[in-house]
Amino acid sequence: MEYSYWLYQIGNYTWLGYLIALAIVFAIKAGDKSYYFGATVLVIANLIMQILEPALVELSQYEKGLVRTIWYPTWAFCDLAAIYVIYKLHRRSQCTVKFVSKSLLISLAVLCVWQAVRYFDQFVLMTNSLAGAYKISVVSINIGCLFIAILPVVTKLIEKKRSLSVL
Amino acid sequence: MIGIVMLLAAIVSIGIAIRASRLEYPDHPDQQWTARMQYLAARRAEIERMTGFDQLKAMEHWLDEFDRLNQVAARSEHRATLSSKNIVTLHRQL
Secondary structure (H helix, E strand, O other): OOHHHHHHHHHHHHHHHHHHHHHHHHHOOOOOHHHHHHHHHHHHHHHHHHHHHHHHHHHHOOOHHHHHHHHHHHHHHHHHHHHHHHHHHHHHOOOOOOHHHHHHHHHHHHHHHHHHHHHHHHHHOOOOOOHHHHHHHHHHHHHHHHHHHHHHHHHHHHHHHHHHHHO | OHHHHHHHHHHHHHHHHHHHHOOOOOOOHHHHHHHHHHHHHHHHHHHHOOOHHHHHHHHHHHHHHHHHHHHHOOOHHHHHHHHHHHHHHHHHHO
C-alpha cells in the first residue's frame, strides 16, 4: 500500500471518528454551545479537505506545477477558514471559548503554521528535510483532535460514575 | 509570493486563535435565569415558613430584592414574566 494512500485512509477514519464523537456528544447531551461550534466546524473543514485531497492528487497528473504551488496553501487556507469560522460563531453568539474549542483552535493554528513551514522547506529553501515529520505530525494532530472531540463523553462518564458511587 | 501568503496565513491563524481564546462572555442569560429562579424559589420557601408580621416584612424585602434582580435581568421577556407572575402570587398570599 502506498504511504500517501494510507495517510488518506487514516484521514477518512479520523473524520469518521469526529463525526461519531459529535453524534455521541449530541445524543447524550454532553457538550455545550462552544463544543458544538468547534466540533461542527472541525467536521465540515475536514470533510472539505478529504474531498479536495483526491481531486488535487488527480489534478497533479495533468498539472504538476500547479499542484505543487496550491497543495500546501489549500490546507493552510482550510485551517485558517475553520479558525475564523469558530471565532466568528463564538463572537456572534457571545459565547466563551471553552477548553475543547480552544484546543481545536490551537491544533488548527499549529496545522496552518506547519503547512507554511513545510511550504518554505520544500519550495523556498529547497531543503525538503521535513517530509517525514510533516506526514507524521499532521496525522498525529488530527488524531489528537479526535481525542479532544471525544473528551466531553469521557467527562460525562466520569461524572456519572462519581455520582453513582456517592449514592 | 505564495510563500508570503502562507506566512501571512500562519500569522493570522495564530492571531485569530489567540484572540478567540481570550473571548470572555458572562454566562448565557438562560443560565442566569435558572440560577435566579432557584434563588427566588428558595427565598419563597423560606418566607412561606414564616408567620404574621415577619412574613409581611420578609415579603416587602423580597419585593425590593426582586426589583433589584429584575434590573440586572438580561432578558426583558423574563423580566416581565418574573414580575407579573410572582407579584400576583404575593398579593394572593397577603
